[in-house]
Amino acid sequence: MNSDELITIGRIVAPHGVRGDLRILPDTDRPSIYKKLESIRLGGRTYGLLSARPHKNIYIVHLEGVDDRNTAETLVNQIVQVPLSALPERPEGSIYYFELVGMTVVTEEGDNVGTIKEVLKTGANDVYVVKQADGKELCIPAIPTCILSIDEENKVMTVKLLEWV
Numbered sequence: 001m002n003s004d005e006l007i008t009i010g011r012i013v014a015p016h017g018v019r020g021d022l023r024i025l026p027d028t029d030r031p032s033i034y035k036k037l038e039s040i041r042l043g044g045r046t047y048g049l050l051s052a053r054p055h056k057n058i059y060i061v062h063l064e065g066v067d068d069r070n071t072a073e074t075l076v077n078q079i080v081q082v083p084l085s086a087l088p089e090r091p092e093g094s095i096y097y098f099e100l101v102g103m104t105v106v107t108e109e110g111d112n113v114g115t116i117k118e119v120l121k122t123g124a125n126d127v128y129v130v131k132q133a134d135g136k137e138l139c140i141p142a143i144p145t146c147i148l149s150i151d152e153e154n155k156v157m158t159v160k161l162l163e164w165v
Contacts, residue, residue, distance in 0.1 A: 006041060007087065007098055009033065010080040015072035016060050022072050024059045024080055029097050029121070034059045036088055042078040095150060103155045105130050105140070108148055113159065114138065128157075 010024045010031075024034070034052035040063070041047075048064030066072055090096060097119045105113040105128070114132040119142075126142035140146055140159055148158045 005084045006081040007084055007096075008079055008081050009040075010059070012042065012075050012078045012080065013058065014076060015069050018069045019062070020066040020068050020072045021060050021062050022066065022075060023055075024061055025057070026059055027080075029119075029126075030088075031059060033088055034061060037082060037086060039082075039086075041081040041083075042075055095152065099152065100128065100150075100157070103150075103157050105157045105159055108158055108160055113161070116157070 009028045010026045012022050013025045014023045015021065016023045026034070031054065034049070037049050037052070039046050039048050040061075047066065049061060050064055051062045053060050066075065087096070100116050100119055103116045105116060107113060112133070114130040116128050117131045117137065118129045120127040120129060120139075128140045128142055128147075130138045130140055132138055140161070146159055146162060148160055150157050
């Protein structure tokens with residue numbers, strides 16, 4: 001991936017208060033990255049990130065140049081993006097969700113299962129939604145008994161499909 005490639009990390013859902021703060025619904029498995037970012041991109045424009053704090057399931061941020069509620073309202077529904085190079089380094093053995101999307105999924109025998117379409121965040125464990133060649137979707141739980149290996153370089157995930165009785 002190119003270090004300048006933009007990665008989506010959330011969406012502006014509403015203004016917060018009268019001083020231009022914004023509510024962001026994070027679309028990342030590590031929403032705490034908002035505290036570490038210096039800037040974000042909205043609609044093709046870069047804004048300096050002056051502050052970010054968690055609030056329930058959202059983040060409340062204050063951006064440079066957004067100092068009143070009217071300006072904040074114009075940004076509602078904008079997608080929040082950052083360059084790949086702005087993301088913090090991930091811990092050893094972990095992977096960002098966006099790196100999983102588009103990954104080829106194969107069985108331990110080498111049979112092609114499909115391509116990861118999205119990652120669902122559930123209470124117990126994540127679930128990988130895999131689009132199969134026939135267009136059907138298969139949900140695979142992100143648990144060690146199912147996910148055998150991930151080859152980041154070749155973008156291939158090897159899985160053991162559960163047999164439900």
